[in-house]
Amino acid sequence: MGTVTILHSLTDPDAREVIEWDGPYIDFLERRFPEGFNQPHRTVDMTNGGEVWGEAALEPVGERNLTLAFAPGGIDPITAAIIVVASVAISLAVTFLLTPKAPATVDGNSAGSAYSVSAQANQARLGAPVPEQFGQWERTPEYASQSYRVYAGNEEIRYFLLCLGAGKHQVDSVKIGETPITDLPSGIVSYSVYNPEDHDSELGNINSDFGIHENVETSGEVDQQELEPGGSSVYSDTVDGSTTSGTKTIVFNSPIADSAIRAGDVLTISAPPALAGTKTVSSATEYSITVTTNFGASVTDEAISFSVKRSTITSTGPFVTNKAGSQTTRIELDVEFPGGLYKQKDDGSFQNLTVAVTATVQEIDDSGNDVGSPTGHTFNVTEATNEPQRRTFSITKPAGRYSVSLARTDSQDLKARDSHRTIWTGLKAFLQYDNSSPRYGDVTLMAMKITGAQGISSSSQSRIFVKSTRIINQLGTSTPVAGGNLADVMSHIYVNQVGRPASELDNTAFSAFRSAQASRSGFNGVFDSVGTVWSALETVAALGRARPYPKAMTLSLVTDGVKTRSSVVAPHNTLSGGVKAQYNWIDPGGFDGVVIEYFDPATFERKTASWPLDEDDLINPKQQKALGLAHDNEALSMAKYIWRQITQRNVEFSWRMELDGRNFKPYDRIGLVVPEFNWAEAAFVTGASGNAITLDQIAPAGALSVILRDEDGTASDVLPATGNGTNTITLDDPPPFTLSHDGTQVSTICAFALTADFTVQDVTVMKVSPAKTSTAIDAVNYDATLFDGLV
Template identity: 25%
Template sequence: MNTWVDIKVYPNKLDPSVMEMCKCELGLTLHDWLTTNVPDYFESDEPLFTVIVNSKILVPENWKTYQFSQNDDVSIIVEPKDPATIAYAVIAIIAVGYAVYTASQIPDNYNSTTPDGSSIYNVNAQGNKPKLMGIIPEGAGRHLIYPDYLTMPRREYIDNEQWLYLMLCVGVGDYEILPEEIFIADTPVSRYTGDVDYQIFRPSENVTSHEAYRNVFTSSEVGSTSGSTGIELKGAVTSSGGNNSTYFYTFINDTLVVYVAEYEPEIGPIRYKTVPPFDVGEILTITGSIEGQNDGYYELLAKSSNGSQVNKVDSQFQDDPTWTEFVTEYDSSAAVDAEERGGDGQFNGPFFACPDGELTDKLWLDFYLPKGLGELDDDGNFLSRSVTVRIEYRAEGAQNWTALPDQVFSNSTNDQLGKTIPFTLPLLMRPEIRVKRVTAASDDTRIYDDVFWTALKAELQSATSYDGLTTIAVKIRGTNALAGSAENKFKVIGTRILPVYENGVWSSPRPTRDIAPFFAHVIRSSGHSDSKIGLQALQTLHPVWHNRNDEFNAVFDSESTMFEVLKRVLAVGFAEPTIDYGQVTPVRDQKRTIYRHMYQPDNYVGMLKRSMKLIDDDEPDGVEVEYFDPVTWKSETILCLLPGDLGLNPEKVRAFGITSRDKAYQFGMRKRRIRRYRRTRFDFKTEMDALNSRYLDFCALADDIPGYEQSGTVVGYEGRSIYVDHIGLEWQNGQSHILALRKPDGTLSGPYNATQGNANNEVIIDADLDFTPVLDGSIEPPLYMFGIKERWCNGVLIRDIKPSSTEQVSVTAELDDDRVYLDDDSLAPAA
């Protein structure tokens, strides 16, 4: 059995298709329901709506006595105030939420950069990255920053340890970065004693005091930037052959003689002359020749059998048909002709050390010995061993090679070894580099001498300072603890350093998280002078924000307009940017008690239009705010609800610039309360009067609905007695009354407490006027508004002012409600 009755509300009598369904508990009277659920309800001799119960009008005299029963059919119909215009309902059901304007909403998406950068707002994209042709990030307040590469990372071996060099851009401007707020991944660098060396450079400071400043190009042809791959430098091999045989080589004069040794069970070892499956042009490794004097690398020119040479045809080698089988070693007609290519290893390269169009005179070559260097003797002792490497270079287009001094690696260890060899060339060039191993190699398992060429690096033109940027140079030892995260997970927490406008002057720059300094900085950095900033308003609001701990902590790393950035900056302080007489001025949406201007039917052009948004089934029933947690530096959410909200369909907003849970809650509750309580909008026109008002001015607005205020013109005054043109003002017993006057400049005088005078158009105010009325007809006489204290005007916020011609101004205003501000200082509920 239902415990309520449905009430159908029709806001427009001429359009019965528009209806709002409400519920009322059984046994309540209409007066009880209206008092509980309709904030603006008041008793009036001329009700604004008609109540129909079971097809019969319920007269106002019975609203307090008739109790609703289960089967009642109840309708409330708003009546027209004239034949052509519909008066919209004053009924605003308390459970309904609606926001008239969304201009100051924070966009649902955080910054995005093209090309992709190290946006801290995307967990998957966090990290240090190059941003060629991208936006240089700019921080505000205190925030986590993943600095971007200014030069590509490079590695270098120092005393057999690999070190990583990073030159990074923190962002535009100056920052305070504390030692304990510099991290690799999630570990402070202070934990890596001796493993991390860094230096912070302020804007325009010379950076050459740290070796990481160099802009070094690493060739991709030699090894990757991580140094984990490279080119093996191969030397002469001491033995070779198939699975079941071994080749032996010797020379007869200039002819290479090749033997293959096989084992026949009945006969024993037999040696045959043969031509192994070599190709013409192939490089042969020859060892074990007569007394070893012909060891080395050879290029195969031709091969023959029985004295008949076999040449290359269509990239295939066809054996001479006279070749039938292996012959004994005494048959000297089987031979391979070869030409010596040197007695050491083959050159690797050449490779260009720098890109086309670039020049360099400084090179680095990295070499890596993965098994160490040494030799085990028969007793297990590790003996010293040496390997010689030769490096040659030539300028692009040159024919002759120039050899650098041979590099000799010597050691007796099976620990991994690495070495970076720097060279300075005699002049700038685009060099080609080739490298070979001079020392013969061995496949003896007791010898450890593998050598890899892992990197070829060249210094390009390097910047010595960075105007307007804070940079950080880093040198990191490649220990196991750092190997996986050092290159792209270096991060800092920086606090922006800016001057603050206080007491009419700019202070010295200091670390600050305040809203006002960054607001001014955005305008100044866009090329505008102080004359374009509403400094007086900024100076007034700065202590308000500062004392409330309202901060703006964010990183901008995407393109935007100055005005869009200012919207974001001010939103965290419940404010918006406006253009006022050529100045960009902040205006804060805050509780106000002083009316700035007065508007009433005497200075309207046409009629006042009042509209209200009624309930919508799809409206959100709460606000879910996403903000950045200052400990984890990850996104967190908090749900903001009013009594009666279930939070099943919350509006989702992102509080860009907020890094406090309490502030995120206040931000969300302000939005939720605006949706709930700011539901009424007024549209009207004046002549030029409305140009006096500014955005978000708090003004007194008269309505022409019966039962509200009365308005008109002042016709005379004497001391505190004010005489108006309305004979027979409506004085209500037991109520306090208010009189407000309009000054010649449009501002409001008062409001004054008013009592009834002796004359029927006389009002006595409780204080002297703060201006002198002019009643001689030379200017428009003062206008007035009169009514009871709770209902003498509509307190509205001016939302839009647009001149529609040279003689008229269109105005949009929003009915304010003190309940909007009730959670501005509330603490977030426990998580």
Template identity: 25%
Template sequence: MSTQVELKVYPNKLDLALYEPCTGYTGQTLSSWLQVNVPAYDDREEPLFSVNINGEHVLPSEWTIYKFKRGDDIKLVVEAKDPITIAYAVIAVIAIGVAVYAANQIPDNYNSTTPDGSSIYDINTQGNKPRLMGVIPEGAGRHLIFPDYLTMPRREYINNEQWLYLMLCVGKGEYEILPQEITIGNTPVNRYVGDVDYQVFGPGEDVTTHEAHRNVYTSSEVGSTAGTNGIELKGKVTNSGGSNSVYDYTFIDDKIKVYMVEYEPELGGYIRYLVMPPFDIGEILTVQFSLENQNDGYYKLIEKGRNGSTVKKVDGQFQDDPNWTGFITESDSHANVNVENSGGDGQFNGPFFACPKGEKTNKLWLDFSLPRGLGELDDNGNFLSRTVALKIEYRDDGALSWTPVDTITFTNSTNDQLGRTVSVDIPTKIRPEVRVKRITAANDDTRIYDEIYWTSLKSELESATRYEGMTTIAVKIRGTNALAGSAENKFNLIATRKLPIYENGAWTEPKPTTDIAPFFAHVIKSSGHSDNKIGLDEANALHSIWHARGDEFNAVFDSASTIFETLKRVLAVGFAEPTIDFGRIIPVRDQKRTIYKHMYQPDNYIGQLDRSISLIDDDEPDGVEVEYFSPITWKSETVICLLPEDQGINPEKVRAFGITSRDKAYQYGMRKRRTRRYRRTRFDFKTEMDALNSRYLDYCALADDIPGYEQTGRVQFINGRSIFIDNENLIWQTGEPHILALRKPDGTLSGPYNATKGSAINEVIIDRDLDFQATLNGTMEPPLYMFGINTRWCNGVIIRDIKPSSIDKVSVTADLDDDRVYLDDDSLAPIL
């Protein structure tokens, strides 16, 4: 003989003092108990509750095996499966369904916060920019994108033409990009034949096939500034009237004697005489012979004189060398003596570090520009060839000695601007400092064009070879006059997101799509949830509606947001919202409906039904002004949405994030305007557990307590189509068609049925057979009914809020629906 056992159901695992006692029987399995006592129960891969018997955790696989025994301590604990569920896991497992309120106000969208980097929604900030530590933009549907820098732009001279390299991030995910929709400014790149080269890389593809992939750092200490072309490399001026002058040196003890050697035409030969050295006290001099010499090195000028200048030897860091005892005597030397550290005529410029502190490189680029060309005019106006030679040296941070690079020479005969990028490969990675000097003498002859500038110092840092999870584009642009002003920060494109689509119970390969449902599912899946957390069937049903209507979601997310806020934005363009039901996120659409889901009337209220009506305020908006993004100009435009009685003097301003159609923006605005105007009645009531049957935005039948409207009560007896009720004073209105609706055991509405008066005073005859089997033996609550004339038998309401307040009480808020809300859902925007 079976005996009863007690099951304790804990709605909140954080408060084990609160539980609901339930009854089972010995020999019964948990699985069979759930099926008998929990009508909504279904087997799940991840149950919404855990089972503990006699202090031991019982796995779901054992629920069909273990049989209750007398004296068992059985505990069922509701387990929250995610942060959103935690907030609402306060009800017993007996009512496993939970409907969650989601606010129907769309967040003020485009730029609620200022993102790091560019924003396509603000015309004042549109452009390519770095997004340091920012959110990787993610596109949905078809939209304009200004890709963000993955590496900083760099320029390089190739065959005396300057080219710009850009490595850009289109966005997270995979996109379709058509060649004709890639532009610089407003001009498609295919108009610049030969001037633009680009390559699109999908997520994870090798980007090293394009030179733009390199992560190049440009030193801020070398380069052009306002009014200058860069660092001018100056050579010693040696022309003093037409004959070349040279210096000879004598090195003895700690002194340097400087001799000027000049050609004397009257003597027909050279003369040599002591001169004041062309150096200043305190300057660092480099002494270098054409062949190896022990006097080579750095020297600091201590005292300056015509008959000899005193120096002190220093090291590469310009520190005194205490071991130096003097020069090895050398007379009439043609050594090169230059000032090391001032960047003056004929001196080294620099050194400058090529990469930031903490970084190393083995690849350098140095840019040089000759703005007036290179050459020499002869007496007949012909342009003759001329050569300029440069010396480049580098060393590691902290090193004493310099490593020379092969002498760089420029030779040409033109007055057109010239430029060259010199690349330097370093055997091992170091943090180099670089210096450059001109070793060709300068000339003050106005017919000679040989000014040269050092305009840039660059180094390659660690470069990515692929970018997982994002689409990138590498670009190489010739710096022509047509592109000079817009190429670097106005590169843009129109991309269409590729996403898998759920069809016939399976996911397709990613394909270009502007539909709402695929991106809705993607948002949830990209947050780490599996398919069983997505209301795929519900989304697929709405997909058919959205696609047929032409509803699209076209947007770019470039600032941080929560998954729920993102889903609200995505679904809003289709008049829908996200809710959580049985642990799944599902979309529900606010649309015109005629079939009622559930019935609520005084017999299943707790307390009174509260009605509140919002009256029209003189100050409330008299229209809606919708801001949307035009797919033609890709700028914000507006459309005004007015009812016939509206003047539009004080419209509500709304931003339609994700809408790029004027007609759709109008429909969106008119829905908001009509909702504000015609949904002004709200109902608040409480039930026991009944309201947990409903979901957010369900369309339900609600009984009112106003005399002359519906009549309600309980069914006493059913005989075929004859329904006997508990009201012997049922009011029939002559000449009016009547309706009877019944409540099924699961809370859903049966009917409504056309009703006629029976022979008994409490008999109602319906026009067709009932669609459920009523239980009237007292084991459960009998069916409830609502009765009235065809136009006033119930209030059709939209469920707005369901809040469990304990294990036996639920608060409900509902709006009185009005068919006028939906009248402009397919309307076209007025012609401008």
């Protein structure tokens, strides 16, 4: 079944409904809008960008996704199509392979956020959008699969597979915690970067190249379980002590290793002969052992030689190795000996001690039921050292799902001074690869190996920082470039991410914007949540004092800055009643300055820039976050720009005109000629001969200044002319374009006044709102000094 998205407002992409429908589209329209439509609208097939109308509306929606867009204010439906495309929600919803346990230091609500103030840590964001980075950025990449460790030669080796983000990246630097890996000894950290064409979105390609398994499941149930000696002597000693016939307790003069003794153990006394025999332990303290039956003799302060043996083998587990529906052929167990392994001689020297651990592996089905018989796998470790020892034991099995239990099965006499403590610290299954569907998507991955990881804190291992630069195509080409030129980024979002043809971009406007931004830092940041194409384009363009703008069937953009006068508005080219200007002083809102939050280009930590005073000296500043901004001078320029808008663009104008007002764009500089405000006069041209121009009203005698408005709305420069007190004026030079006055075209408008009195109010267009038969224009006073000194 397909969907129909009703976009109620092109200026508010969140004002939408999504309705499932698979019948003919015309049936949907008749049911949803039985009275028809009272405003312009357009339906676009989002699978191909084509318009759905006429006979196409008779076809079933099927599996397609259609968007019905309304144009409040009367935006031309053809122009609206470009906004329909740009208003759809975007998300690179490539999910990560597995969810590892999040490190304890992770703030789950903020990790990965561009504005997180907590210490970020690597984690998985299952089901979340893959971060979309542009330019250069330093972040803690998410896990692409479960990290895992192995012990080899008593060294801990840790493997990570990290997702740097969507698309291609070049890695600039890597840190473990706060330490650059270049400062670590050689061989500690190694990594390799895999762009989309390297891993080909399949499991196994990185494994073959780097040696990291890409799908490992680690049991959360195995965590520091101590394995007790079983069927063997756990403790023997000779200590002076006393007991009384008919009692059950021996009291020792010196401490014994009571922690190694537990109820049910077998106590064997070999000396003195009066106590020799076997008893069952009931309890033990640091200075006593209590048994279950009475002693038959008394001794006082005599040397008592004894040993304690465990009566049964104690198994830990079983624990399931892999989730239902998955299969593994390789199981690994991690075992640690925190105090080392040794027997201590009377002279204090060490001799070999061997510990045996036996794993019982049982195949199970997806419901947890046993399949077949279990198998036993015994591993021996022999050492004579007090240094901590770590081992990983590997078991190969036929493909299946398994559970594992582990026990100590060595049998030997052990004294309190011997070191044999055995801890089960890990159980992991290496899952078989399933490439029946793409696994990674269009992302760059980093495989990393840390050798000797026991020497690096666990918190640092979960804070791997990678500084990388996104590689995208240069505007209008297939040439890859590293960086974040604003025009390249906007082109990538619209063309590469949304999949629209490059021909829909206004090449002239975007090329000019790219050239203007070549010397600036560009966009350096990360989109890491679902948004709309339009909001992403607006965020990027804002760093260049620009806006995306729909222009017929193309996506264009408009920039704010010093402009030449592009048109003239007078009563003659407005609706009846002339220019209806509202002359309002804009309230600055009580702000006494502006504070811009951005990021340090070296450390990527949060910084602020303020204007016109230092932040500490401002009482009520306007606060603004600038996503993608990582440049000190540009941040200060943004603060100045916003403050000057508040304080210098302080007069509002609005008027209505006919449909030709749609030719205006935001940030256009327009000249207002309004006689009622004692500005210049305006008249239609009714005739022309050479430099002489006839007007439909009388012009004053003397030196004049003149501006001519062509039929397409463009305006001339200020032209010198002479008036003779009649309706004829003479230009000093020939007109800059052919004047219209014969009635076949819109007549040329002439704004004029004595040079000494000539005044045209220049304004900056801020908003253009087309309706059915008119266009509303909102503007503010034009002020070129607003841009003085900005970078």
